[in-house]
Amino acid sequence: xxxMRMVFASAASSLLDSDPLAAVVxxxxxxxxxAKAAARHPERVLNxxxxxxxxxxxxxxxxxxxxxxxxxxxxxxxxxxxxEQVKLDxxxxxxxAVLVSVGASYDAARSGRTHQAPExxxxxxxxxxxxxxxPGHPAxxxxxxxxxxxALGSRSTYLRLSxxxxxxxLPLSPGLQVVRPGRAAVVVAVGPMLSPVLDAVSDLDVTVAxxxxxxxxxxxxxxxxxxxxxxxxxxxxxxxxxxxxxxASSALVGRAFRLLSLGVxxxxxxxxxxxxxxxxxxxxxxxxxRRSVTEFLGLS
Amino acid sequence: xxxxxxxxxxxxxxxxxxxxxxxxxxxxGDEKHGPSATSTLxxxxxxxxxxxxxxxxxxxxxxxxxxxxxxxxxxxxxYAVLAAKGFIPESWLAGFGSAGSRxxxxxxxxxxxxxxxxxxxxxxxxPLGVGxxxxxxxxxxxxxxxxxxxxxxxxxxxxxxxxVVYAGAAGLPNLVxxxxxxxxxxxxxxxxxxxxxxxxxxxxxARVSGRDHAALxxxxxxxxDGRPRLVVAAVERRESW
Numbered sequence: 001x002x003x004m005r006m007v008f009a010s011a012a013s014s015l016l017d018s019d020p021l022a023a024v025v026x027x028x029x030x031x032x033x034x035a036k037a038a039a040r041h042p043e044r045v046l047n048x049x050x051x052x053x054x055x056x057x058x059x060x061x062x063x064x065x066x067x068x069x070x071x072x073x074x075x076x077x078x079x080x081x082x083x084e085q086v087k088l089d090x091x092x093x094x095x096x097a098v099l100v101s102v103g104a105s106y107d108a109a110r111s112g113r114t115h116q117a118p119e120x121x122x123x124x125x126x127x128x129x130x131x132x133x134x135p136g137h138p139a140x141x142x143x144x145x146x147x148x149x150x151a152l153g154s155r156s157t158y159l160r161l162s163x164x165x166x167x168x169x170l171p172l173s174p175g176l177q178v179v180r181p182g183r184a185a186v187v188v189a190v191g192p193m194l195s196p197v198l199d200a201v202s203d204l205d206v207t208v209a210x211x212x213x214x215x216x217x218x219x220x221x222x223x224x225x226x227x228x229x230x231x232x233x234x235x236x237x238x239x240x241x242x243x244x245x246x247x248a249s250s251a252l253v254g255r256a257f258r259l260l261s262l263g264v265x266x267x268x269x270x271x272x273x274x275x276x277x278x279x280x281x282x283x284x285x286x287x288x289x290r291r292s293v294t295e296f297l298g299l300s
Numbered sequence: 301x302x303x304x305x306x307x308x309x310x311x312x313x314x315x316x317x318x319x320x321x322x323x324x325x326x327x328x329g330d331e332k333h334g335p336s337a338t339s340t341l342x343x344x345x346x347x348x349x350x351x352x353x354x355x356x357x358x359x360x361x362x363x364x365x366x367x368x369x370x371x372x373x374x375x376x377x378x379y380a381v382l383a384a385k386g387f388i389p390e391s392w393l394a395g396f397g398s399a400g401s402r403x404x405x406x407x408x409x410x411x412x413x414x415x416x417x418x419x420x421x422x423x424x425x426x427p428l429g430v431g432x433x434x435x436x437x438x439x440x441x442x443x444x445x446x447x448x449x450x451x452x453x454x455x456x457x458x459x460x461x462x463x464v465v466y467a468g469a470a471g472l473p474n475l476v477x478x479x480x481x482x483x484x485x486x487x488x489x490x491x492x493x494x495x496x497x498x499x500x501x502x503x504x505x506a507r508v509s510g511r512d513h514a515a516l517x518x519x520x521x522x523x524x525d526g527r528p529r530l531v532v533a534a535v536e537r538r539e540s541w
Contacts, residue, residue: 054459062434
């Protein structure tokens with residue numbers, strides 16, 4: 001099966017064929033995957049070299065000229081290195097683009113800290129006007145990409161791809177969708193966290209809700225689901241722990257709710273290894289999630 | 301030189317270069333203007349009076365030339381020219397920088413008709429201009445040109461280096477950079493000046509007096525030659541920050 005990056009490149013190449021205003025801006029990363037598209041559309045597939053600031057600014061300029069740009073690189077280079085360009089050359093100009101990252105929090109575990117960006121979603125969440133989508137399966141990527149490009153008239157989107165995936169894809173929904181019902185808590189699994197969450201709570205009486213749509217956050221959906229679960233909420237996010245805590249708190253304001261936020265810790269592990277090693281380190285494997293949830297619910 | 305002047309003055313108005321100091325005084329309340337405001341005054345006037353094909357009647361015309369003021373500092377001269385050419389009412393000038401004004405100490409494209417980018421943080425206009433120029437070509441709009449005004453010290457920002465090398469390699473024929481050089485960069489650009497750095501990246505480059513309207517008009521209005529173009533507009537040395 002193709003991974004999310006391969007599926008993205010294929011879907012973006014199809015968009016270039018069908019939409020004369022679609023454009024892709026690269027900074028060497030994945031340029032090989034766009035070689036055929038670049039041969040067909042040399043004026044709309046721009047590889048600017050290893051220049052991430054320029055990549056984001058060019059995306060902004062393309063948008064100002066009326067195009068629908070997609071910019072793509074590793075998450076730390078796309079979001080963190082070029083953050084002022086995201087803030088000013090996209091958001092402040094109201095020049096809209098789709099930013100598509102790979103690498104996620106620790107896909108590149110062996111590559112070390114330089115290629116890891118667990119902070120990307122929290123950072124981008126400070127920029128007004130960005131939707132944030134975190135697919136959990138490669139099959140979810142094409143529709144999310146097409147939807148993001150179609151929405152460029154009103155907002156930009158950050159699409160966060162990962163080599164971590166759930167066992168199967170779910171139909172896309174703009175908000176929280178219940179995967180299994182329960183009463184003691186609602187456990188929100190974002191993107192590729194769904195399979196480990198389901199494994200972690202298989203024998204617990206909790207609702208599991210899945211979403212790819214991190215922003216805008218489905219506040220109404222969370223209010224509704226929490227009502228049936230003693231206003232007890234667990235967020236399981238595959239990036240910095242607590243990234244959506246304020247969104248959940250805002251959704252439940254005025255209620256006596258309980259909230260547990262699981263995600264990547266604020267630590268510098270200085271460890272290599274595999275994504276599974278890092279998931280275990282941050283308590284984001286099924287065993288770690290189970291440990292945290294049972295303790296939170298007073299079941300351990 | 302390319303034909304075409306910006307038309308569309310407000311009814312009954314025909315402002316000249318001599319009117320600009322008075323318009324700037326409406327903003328600053330001071331007959332004496334800061335160096336960052338006046339260093340760009342002649343370049344801006346020549347662009348809007350003789351070079352840019354833009355009109356206040358059609359600020360969204362896809363075929364218009366684009367002018368990107370990257371060096372958003374000291375925008376009084378810019379606002380004065382926009383008012384003189386009918387893009388904004390002169391009545392806006394008096395409130396410059398106040399809470400209710402559309403005119404801030406750095407311009408915002410979402411508040412001011414005819415302003416192509418919001419600027420202020422240095423080193424963003426040229427990279428954005430590379431994107432605009434690329435986008436126009438991708439849309440088959442081969443005629444309009446993209447003019448970006450930068451300052452010599454602004455070129456300290458590394459983001460410009462990314463843009464200069466890429467635009468040269470891509471050979472963007474519709475991109476023109478005007479570098480107003482008041483020698484305010486602490487470390488300068490060496491014996492060859494700014495133009496040496498652009499030329500080595502494949503740009504055509506010229507240096508003219510930033511106060512000589514005829515020379516500016518000739519250099520800025522020169523037809524495309526298949527490469528991006530740099531015009532260094534040399535003005536008086538800046539004495540201090």
